[in-house]
Amino acid sequence: MYTKHLHDPEYQSLIDERFDIFEKSSLKYEVSLLANIDKSIVGIDNIQKFVSQRWNTVLEYVPSIMRSSKPEKIKSALDAWKTYKTNYNIHTDNSHKSFNHIILNFNKDKIYLAPFIYENGAVYTEDYRVHTITLDAVYSKYQEMVEWQYENAGETCKGCDYLSQCVTHLIPFFTTTTLNERDYCPLNTDLL
Ligand code: SF4
Numbered sequence: 001m002y003t004k005h006l007h008d009p010e011y012q013s014l015i016d017e018r019f020d021i022f023e024k025s026s027l028k029y030e031v032s033l034l035a036n037i038d039k040s041i042v043g044i045d046n047i048q049k050f051v052s053q054r055w056n057t058v059l060e061y062v063p064s065i066m067r068s069s070k071p072e073k074i075k076s077a078l079d080a081w082k083t084y085k086t087n088y089n090i091h092t093d094n095s096h097k098s099f100n101h102i103i104l105n106f107n108k109d110k111i112y113l114a115p116f117i118y119e120n121g122a123v124y125t126e127d128y129r130v131h132t133i134t135l136d137a138v139y140s141k142y143q144e145m146v147e148w149q150y151e152n153a154g155e156t157c158k159g160c161d162y163l164s165q166c167v168t169h170l171i172p173f174f175t176t177t178t179l180n181e182r183d184y185c186p187l188n189t190d191l192l
Contacts, residue, residue, distance in 0.1 A: 003047055003059070004040040012054070019055060032057045034119075036064040062119035069122075071179050078117065078186040085191075101168070102142050104130075113142055115174035117186050127177055149173050154183030162192055 005011040015033070022029045033051055051059045065077040103114040105122060112128040115121040130141045146167050149157075153172035157163055166172060166187075175184045 003035045006047065006050065015055065031055075033059045035059055035061055036067075037061050038064065064119070066115070066117055066119050066121035069124075074121075075179050075181070075184075081118065082186060082188045084188075102138065104138065111138070113138070113145065113170065115170040115178075117169065117171055117174065121174060123174070123178055125178070145170055145173050149176075152176060154181075156183050156185055160185070160189070162187075162189065 019031060022031055033055065048059055051057060063077075063081060065081055066074060068074050068077070103116055103120050105112045105114045105120065105124070105128075107122075107124050110124070111130045111133055112124055113130065114128070115123060130138050149167045149170070149172040150163075153163065153167070154176065157166065157172045160166070163172075171186065175181045175186060
């Protein structure tokens with residue numbers, strides 16, 4: 001989302017519509033707004049206050065590292081992000097270091113499981129795709145990927161205290177199969 005559009009009434013009503021879907025459902029849910037960190041966030045004052053008053057939630061900023069279709073670009077952005085000593089490290093907050101949550105991307109008429117490294121990854125390759133659109137199929141594909149990681153993660157991950165958490169986020173799956181790195185950690189473990 002571009003924060004510069006947040007005061008546009010048409011944009012607001014589109015957000016309202018999406019909130020409405022959740023409110024009318026039987027789901028237990030938590031909704032937040034999400035904005036990429038880019039030039040559009042500069043100079044907008046009191047945006048959190050506005051979002052809180054208008055939708056009773058928060059605006060989360062994400063670095064847009066995982067939104068490229070090019071693995072080499074993602075890798076170099078992850079390398080850069082990892083060096084920030086006080087970086088934005090969502091893996092340390094309570095809502096994101098939880099276990100066993102499954103993130104899905106819907107792209108056209110297809111569903112994909114999403115890796116989570118600071119933010120949801122947009123990876124639309126066959127190895128992330130759920131072919132049958134049922135909850136059982138989603139869970140079964142997720143379990144298959146989790147088990148694959150325990151067997152195939154690199155040596156650094158296998159010896160790491162955070163393996164269970166990272167497996168939940170499909171991080172070793174992403175680094176190994178998408179980035180083609182056999183032994184790569186994208187997180188700054190000093191900050192976890
Ligand atoms: S990705 Fe990094 S933090 Fe996660 S298990 Fe591997 S070495 Fe540990």
